Amino acid sequence: MTQILRRLGSHRQRGQIIIMVALSVMVMFAVTGLAVDVGRLYVARAELSRAVDSAALSGVLELPDQDAACDKANGYFLENEPEGQPDCDATEENKLTVTGSKTIDMFFLGVVGIDEQTVSAKAVAGFGNLKIDAYMAIDATGSMGADPCNAPQNNDGCPIKEAKAAAQDFADILLGSGAAGIQVGIGPFRGCYNPPRRENNCVPPGSMVADLTNNDGLINGKISSIQAQGGTGTNICLGLLKGEEIMFGPNGQEGSDVRRYLILLSDGDNTYNNDAYGNGEPPTACRPTSTPQNSDQHVDSACRAAQTRERQLDTKTKALRDEMKALGVEIFVVGFGVCGNANAYSCDLGTIGSAAHDNTADRNLLKCLASSSAGTNDHYYEVETAEDLPAVFQTIAQQIAHRLIE
Numbered sequence: 001m002t003q004i005l006r007r008l009g010s011h012r013q014r015g016q017i018i019i020m021v022a023l024s025v026m027v028m029f030a031v032t033g034l035a036v037d038v039g040r041l042y043v044a045r046a047e048l049s050r051a052v053d054s055a056a057l058s059g060v061l062e063l064p065d066q067d068a069a070c071d072k073a074n075g076y077f078l079e080n081e082p083e084g085q086p087d088c089d090a091t092e093e094n095k096l097t098v099t100g101s102k103t104i105d106m107f108f109l110g111v112v113g114i115d116e117q118t119v120s121a122k123a124v125a126g127f128g129n130l131k132i133d134a135y136m137a138i139d140a141t142g143s144m145g146a147d148p149c150n151a152p153q154n155n156d157g158c159p160i161k162e163a164k165a166a167a168q169d170f171a172d173i174l175l176g177s178g179a180a181g182i183q184v185g186i187g188p189f190r191g192c193y194n195p196p197r198r199e200n201n202c203v204p205p206g207s208m209v210a211d212l213t214n215n216d217g218l219i220n221g222k223i224s225s226i227q228a229q230g231g232t233g234t235n236i237c238l239g240l241l242k243g244e245e246i247m248f249g250p251n252g253q254e255g256s257d258v259r260r261y262l263i264l265l266s267d268g269d270n271t272y273n274n275d276a277y278g279n280g281e282p283p284t285a286c287r288p289t290s291t292p293q294n295s296d297q298h299v300d301s302a303c304r305a306a307q308t309r310e311r312q313l314d315t316k317t318k319a320l321r322d323e324m325k326a327l328g329v330e331i332f333v334v335g336f337g338v339c340g341n342a343n344a345y346s347c348d349l350g351t352i353g354s355a356a357h358d359n360t361a362d363r364n365l366l367k368c369l370a371s372s373s374a375g376t377n378d379h380y381y382e383v384e385t386a387e388d389l390p391a392v393f394q395t396i397a398q399q400i401a402h403r404l405i406e
Contacts, residue, residue, distance in 0.1 A: 054076060077098065131253045137189055140203065145160050167186055171219045182214060197282065198279060236369075269338075274292070277293050312353070314361065321369045334393070342382050
């Protein structure tokens with residue numbers, strides 16, 4: 001009888017163990033399922049957040065056209081999240097709100113009756129609260145005032161006229177927002193400035209160069225006075241140097257929250273003319289390293305193999321670009337009248353200052369000056385006609401002014 005009772009007790013214990021194991025397996029299954037499905041929800045939420053961020057930043061560039069802004073934002077969202085549902089609101093001035101949602105099927109939690117879950121995300125893009133100092137360096141050499149320009153350089157299609165319209169659009173977008181802490185400056189560049197060089201064809205800063213200001217009328221007045229003039233060559237390095245001088249000068253804002261931008265319009269062709277040399281010659285930062293008292297063999301804008309001092313100026317331009325980027329300056333470049341054919345190649349720093357032909361050297365210099373992400377040209381724009389300049393400057397202004405604010 002005792003043995004029978006012992007066997008019965010043993011069977012009961014084994015049954016209890018089996019039940020406990022089964023319950024444990026179910027608990028572990030539920031915990032594992034919860035971890036897997038919650039992890040999937042987390043990943044889906046992160047992907048959705050990136051999609052609405054990108055959609056908002058993309059769409060806000062179309063403001064103040066609300067319909068165009070939402071069409072672009074919704075389209076961009078669906079490219080990244082084809083199974084998602086976007087919702088766009090552009091009714092607030094200078095602000096675009098994009099909300100996105102999508103439903104995720106549950107793999108494991110369906111066992112306990114949770115078949116699906118919806119995740120959502122929201123992004124708001126608009127004028128941010130950071131301080132902005134932006135400077136435009138505009139090519140004002142002879143080629144910008146050549147055919148098809150009339151004598152006053154004020155006819156449609158004239159490069160310098162279209163460049164001035166582009167600069168005014170840029171200033172109006174940034175300064176017309178009414179946002180605090182935004183300043184704009186402008187200066188044309190040629191082969192020299194007067195002073196320090198006492199040459200009639202050098203850029204006269206008093207009438208054409210504007211220090212950083214939030215006064216839109218003042219900026220537009222300076223822009224209106226800009227004229228294209230040949231005779232001193234082209235020194236892109238000087239254009240950057242003037243921008244650095246102004247952005248870090250007395251009117252430059254201070255603080256870790258200041259964002260500094262330089263927008264350069266150029267054909268990328270440094271041409272050195274000895275009219276830029278002499279008493280008050282260009283600073284050594286932008287002066288050829290040898291025989292600066294001599295002109296290059298050719299100082300026009302025709303495409304040809306790089307000249308001696310041109311190569312030296314290219315190298316110094318690149319060195320100044322490195323210095324400015326180290327100081328936190330973000331550079332946008334607009335190429336106009338660039339030698340050769342447009343291409344998708346990104347910057348090749350190793351060929352700057354080489355004897356490469358202008359067909360490749362000029363465009364590469366411009367791409368390398370731009371603060372593009374590695375392997376891209378996202379800060380470099382190139383236009384075929386002067387009439388395209390205003391639209392590009394508007395796009396850059398929108399990129400600078402608008403950011404994620406929620």
